[in-house]
Amino acid sequence: MTACLATCDLCDAHKNASPELFRVLPPVFRDFGARRTFAGPVVTVKCFEDNSLVKAAVDSCGFFDTPEGRVGKVLVVDGAGSLRRALLGGNLGAAAARNGWAGVVIDGCVRDVAELAPLDVGIRALAAMPLPTEKQNQGLKDLAVQIQGVWVNPGDWLYADEDGMVVSAQPLS
Numbered sequence: 001m002t003a004c005l006a007t008c009d010l011c012d013a014h015k016n017a018s019p020e021l022f023r024v025l026p027p028v029f030r031d032f033g034a035r036r037t038f039a040g041p042v043v044t045v046k047c048f049e050d051n052s053l054v055k056a057a058v059d060s061c062g063f064f065d066t067p068e069g070r071v072g073k074v075l076v077v078d079g080a081g082s083l084r085r086a087l088l089g090g091n092l093g094a095a096a097a098r099n100g101w102a103g104v105v106i107d108g109c110v111r112d113v114a115e116l117a118p119l120d121v122g123i124r125a126l127a128a129m130p131l132p133t134e135k136q137n138q139g140l141k142d143l144a145v146q147i148q149g150v151w152v153n154p155g156d157w158l159y160a161d162e163d164g165m166v167v168s169a170q171p172l173s
């Protein structure tokens with residue numbers, strides 16, 4: 001299991017680090033899953049009101065095994081902050097939990113809030129929106145994305161807890 005470090009402690013230790021190494025996401029995300037604290041290496045998707053690649057990601061294996069134990073990954077979705085469509089709902093959230101993802105962070109919306117609430121996976125998004133997307137296989141994956149103005153790169157480490165979310169170019173200890 002990945003150690004979940006307190007974001008406040010990480011900020012105390014790294015607040016003067018260069019933004020290439022350490023970034024803090026703006027405090028505009030709501031918590032929708034049962035896992036309030038999560039951390040892991042980042043995988044990215046960029047899409048606009050089309051969650052085809054979000055579905056493909058959460059349907060795939062969300063972890064890898066190391067000699068120190070299992071490491072769950074964090075899917076970071078640049079949805080351009082759209083409040084018009086939901087990029088993840090109960091089915092995709094359940095897939096993320098089942099496939100061992102540590103968390104899903106969406107710069108956009110989710111739906112099926114009651115179904116997401118008990119899932120053992122971190123889920124952060126801007127808001128709830130009942131409208132789904134049209135899946136038309138549009139989007140990009142494994143690229144640097146901007147989440148609320150903050151760069152997040154594939155392979156960065158994301159740490160989330162009740163105080164917020166931080167991103168580091170290296171795993172932190």
Ligand SMILES: O=C([O-])CC(=O)C(=O)O
Pocket residue numbers: 051086087088089090091092093111112132133
């Ligand atoms: O499939 C979708 O577009 C989102 C959804 O409703 C779900 O994950 O259950």
